[in-house]
Amino acid sequence: MVYILVLNWNNWDATRDCLEALLKQDYPDYKIILPDNGSADFLTVEKNVKKWAFEAGAGFISYTRHEAESGGRPEEKAKGPGTERPFLVFIQNGENLGYAGGNNVGLRYALKKNDFEYVWLLNNDTVPEESALSALVSCAQKNQAAMAGSKLLYADAPEKEKPKNLQMAGGGMIWPAAGNAFIMGAGRKDDGQWDKPFPLDYVCGASLLVKKEVLFKVGLLEEKYFLYWEDVEWGIRAGRNGFKRLYCPDSRVLHKEGGTIGKAEGGISGKADYYWVRNGLYFTKKYYPWYLPVVLAAYLAKHTAIRILKRQPLNFRAFVSGLFDFLAGKTGPA
DSSP: OEEEEEEBSSOHHHHHHHHHHHTTOOOSSEEEEEEEOOOTTHHHHHHHHHHHHHHHTOOEEEEEHHHHHTTOOTTOOOOSSOTTSOOEEEEEOOSOOHHHHHHHHHHHHHHHHOOOSEEEEEETTEEEOTTHHHHHHHHHHHHTOSEEEEEEEETTSOTTOSSOBEEEESEEEEEGGGTEEEETTTTOBOSSTTOSOEEOSEEOTTEEEEEHHHHHHTOSOOTTSSSSSHHHHHHHHHHHTTOOEEEEEEEEEEEOTTTTTOOOGGGOOHHHHHHHHHHHHHHHHHHOGGGHHHHHHHHHHIIIIIHHHHTOOOOHHHHHHHHHHHHTTOOSOO
């Protein structure tokens, strides 16, 4: 059994596309968990999800956050005309808990049920190919990986473009001295050189298969980050506990990047810069404290000279705000 965990926040249209693709998965045994992170139109979202689930014959049940984290209700069962379809569990988180907090509600539900082998964390702005899950599980099992990531491709690339550009090959490798991560395959053509599995420092949270044993031994996502760096931190924590993290190229997932947080001019928002700076410094202090002065200097250069040279948005106020909040020990939402 695989639990597929898709977090929704103010983006039902993208979530619906993702769910449609999930119903086409050729993996034989999976269940969908859909937590809603306090969307502004929550009642409409719940109504839409329920309507979609019944029309698709997917089965549906709704829980509050407390009910879900307690393992659901005793009468839980697939409801609807097509019970052969995957069962959809909708969770009302009630507020925006961030990426880590919102997904952790779903993970706690899964752990209470304790009837699964893997959880597949999947961004709601992704569209997985039909064999994406089966290829991911097969690759993880064959290579004894506890965390596995997909080949992520830009969803907005022209259909005639062959090969497509990669968003990334599964995840990345850490550059501690730069306070950054080298994203494997970013922007490269998918023309064959990214078709073999290889180890990663971390798996990107947009498509992250995690084995149950990791959740019990390593724990859940770190909620202090709220947004960005939580998947990196989880991967490093897993690695330090002896778990293998791997890129699995046969699992292909289209990603509408920026579908939730959105993009500013030049593709770099102030909100993204704030969380990247604050959380990057927090991550460095926790895992590579001796690099902290170097990382701070690198971040300053990135948000001044490098941005100017690249003609990118400076967002200098976001940098300063992130730095001061790090120094003040502020975590969670801004």
